Amino acid sequence: MELLGHYNYWITIVLAMVGFYIVISSHNLVKKIIGLNIFQASVFLLYISMGKIIGGSAPIISEGTQVYSNPLPHVLILTAIVVGVSTTAFGLALILKIRNVYGTIEEDELQELDR
Amino acid sequence: MLSGVFSLLMAGLFVTLDAVDVAFTEAAVGGGITTVLLLATISRTGETEKRNPAFPLIPLMIVISTGALLIYGTSDMPLFGDAIAPIHQHVSPLYLSEAQNKTGVPNVVTAILASYRGYDTLGEVTVIFSAGVGVLLLLGSKRRRDENAV
Amino acid sequence: MPSDVVIRTLAKLLIPFVMLFALYVQFHGDFGPGGGFQAGVIFAAGFIIYSLVFGFKNAKRLLSSALLRWLLSGGLLLYSGVGIACLFAGGNYLDYSTLASDPVVGQHIGIMLVELGVGITVFAAMAAIFYAFESSDP
Structure with missing residues (x-):
């Protein structure tokens, strides 16, 4: 039981490693962005799962509820999601620009062209 | 398409973890905006990717070893859903007890x-x-x- | 961008509700789940549906990119303006208690205004990003 109590972290780590693997193994820049997105989702999950209290309810004050989950990680992740999408958009815009200038978005071809 | 499905599943997971605001944001952002932007980029850069012939052995090894180390590290973390974990002791009880009276929200x-x-x-x-x-x-x-x- | 009758009709039915829901989320965020970030994103999503179904030109006629740029900075200015108003009212920066004679009412006003600023900026940023992607030629 002690050991199984950490399963939320394991899920997070698996998700993070999937994202990490995509980032370091693929040469396509769009795929790298997708990998970063998955990695980011794992961080969101880590924060939210830490804030959960078993038996608690959503942190909106109402009568008849005693235990609330921790609202602080929710606030941090709420803003992080929207910031994440805008930075993703910025990355995609950079990719479009690279594509316009170099004509490719494969990393190894880009390095060849720069040589 | 899959990106949208992924975000929707994440949103459902956040609801079960009591983070309704976050779930809301994730559903709107991931299902709506991110997918549209990704599709727009892919349609402008070409759908096909150059195949990488070599089997990615080194990345796989790095990922597996990092993951194993991280999982080893979690044994010191507080249990899932534990009400006396350090994260619940600092400012959050204060917020929960006085937010309604101080801000009317x-x-x-x-x-x-x-x-x-x-x-x-x-x-x-x-x-x-x-x-x-x-x-x-x-x-x-x-x-x-x-x-x-x- | 020609599209199907089904899609057009469905979008016509759907978009008003999406936008109304965004406004509800914006102004009801104090009592239920929601707030400026979500409202901005949902509003932008409704707008993007319109633009995808009825064509980019029509969307641009509805909301020019110059106006979007004004909104983009306007939301941020509203947010920081609330902070400066608090300074003038005799409190600290972003200390909403000084906005009204009753601190709780002041807090409520401050939160509403700040969320509105957040919503406007997020909507304008998402729509502007979408415009930029759409107008960059393939």
């Missing part, structure tokens, strides 16, 4: 977001603003650049 997430952590949110909005400006500068100045080129 029953949704504690909104109260913290806008009032207790107003500076934080101001910074985040500034980041979004700068990202928007950055994208506009990168992609939106086509006409002016052509005039300069002539």
Whole structure:
């Protein structure tokens, strides 16, 4: 039981490693962005799962509820999601620009062209 | 398409973890905006990717060893759903007990977001603003650049 | 951008509700789940549906990119303006208690205004990013 109590972290780590693997193994820049997105989702999950209290309810004050989950990680992740999408958009815009200038978005071809 | 499904599943997971505000955002952002932007980029850069012939052995090994180390590290972390974990001891009880009386807002997430952590949110909005400006500068100045080129 | 009758009709039915829901989320965020970030994103999503179904030109006629740029900075200015108003009212920066004679009412006003600023900026940023992607030629 002690050991199984950490399963939320394991899920997070698996998700993070999937994202990490995509980032370091693929040469396509769009795929790298997708990998970063998955990695980011794992961080969101880590924060939210830490804030959960078993038996608690959503942190909106109402009568008849005693235990609330921790609202602080929710606030941090709420803003992080929207910031994440805008930075993703910025990355995609950079990719479009690279594509316009170099004509490719494969990393190894880009390095060849720069040589 | 799959990106949208992924975000929707994440949103469902957040609801079960009591983070309704976060789930809301994730559903709207991931299902709506991110997918549209990804599709727009892929349609402009080409659907096919150059196949990498070599089996990615080194990345796989790095990923597996990092993951194993991280899982080893979790044994010191507090248990899932534990009410006496350190994260629940610091400022959160204060927020939960006094937010309603001090701000008149029953949704504690909104109260913290806008009032207790107003500076934080101001910074985040500034980041979004700068990202928007950055994208506009990168992609939106086509006409002016052509005039300069002539 | 020509599209199907089914899609057009469905979008016509759907978009008003999406936008109304965004406004509800914006102004009801104090009592239920929601707030400026979500409202801005949902509003932008409704707008993007319109633009995808009825064509980019029509969307641009509805909301020009110059106006979007004004909104983008206007939301941020509203946010920081609330902070400066608090300074003038005799409190600290972003200390909403000084906005009204009753500190709780002041807090409520401050939170509403700040969320509105957040919503406007997020909507304008998302729509501006979408415009930029759409107008960059393939």
